[in-house]
Amino acid sequence: MDVTTADxxxxxxxxxxxxxxxxxLLDTIGNKWSSLVIVALGLGGRMRYSELSARIAGVSQKMLxxxxxxxxxxxxxxxxxxxxxxxxxxxxxxPLGLSLLEPMRxxxxxxxxxxxxVDLARAEYDRNDG
Numbered sequence: 125m126d127v128t129t130a131d132x133x134x135x136x137x138x139x140x141x142x143x144x145x146x147x148x149l150l151d152t153i154g155n156k157w158s159s160l161v162i163v164a165l166g167l168g169g170r171m172r173y174s175e176l177s178a179r180i181a182g183v184s185q186k187m188l189x190x191x192x193x194x195x196x197x198x199x200x201x202x203x204x205x206x207x208x209x210x211x212x213x214x215x216x217x218x219p220l221g222l223s224l225l226e227p228m229r230x231x232x233x234x235x236x237x238x239x240x241x242v243d244l245a246r247a248e249y250d251r252n253d254g
Contacts, residue, residue: 152198157183157191159228162217165201166225170216200224 137146152158157180164179165171171179177188192215195201200221206212217225 149198152194153200153224153228155191157187158195159231161188161191161195161215162200162221162224162228163232165215165217166222166229170204170214173213173215176215195221 138144139146139150141147153162160180160183161176164176168175168179173188173192176192177183177185180188183191192201192203196203199218201215201217204214204216206214
């Protein structure tokens with residue numbers, strides 16, 4: 125049985141509790157594809173599916189579609205369909221999604237800035253424990 129926000133008193137969300145719905149949200153925004161989509165849309169603005177696919181190397185069509193649907197369901201992005209031939213579909217962060225941009229951008233920048241240190245730590249660990 126899924127827990128909903130109606131099951132949790134206001135102000136009582138605790139992601140450490142197994143039954144807390146905020147855990148599901150953390151799982152969504154902690155997913156690498158979700159975080160990359162949020163940052164790509166936050167920095168690039170409104171984008172088409174093909175632009176997102178080209179911007180985020182390595183994401184499969186199925187995974188990008190699932191990620192976009194999940195983020196739309198959570199109210200973090202909007203999907204706008206423009207009738208044309210072919211149909212044009214654009215994605216854009218909502219105000220709620222934009223509120224996530226700064227923390228996600230900082231995480232991305234931290235990962236880029238510290239990757240060399242992480243590589244060294246991994247190599248050291250593998251030498252000693254592997």
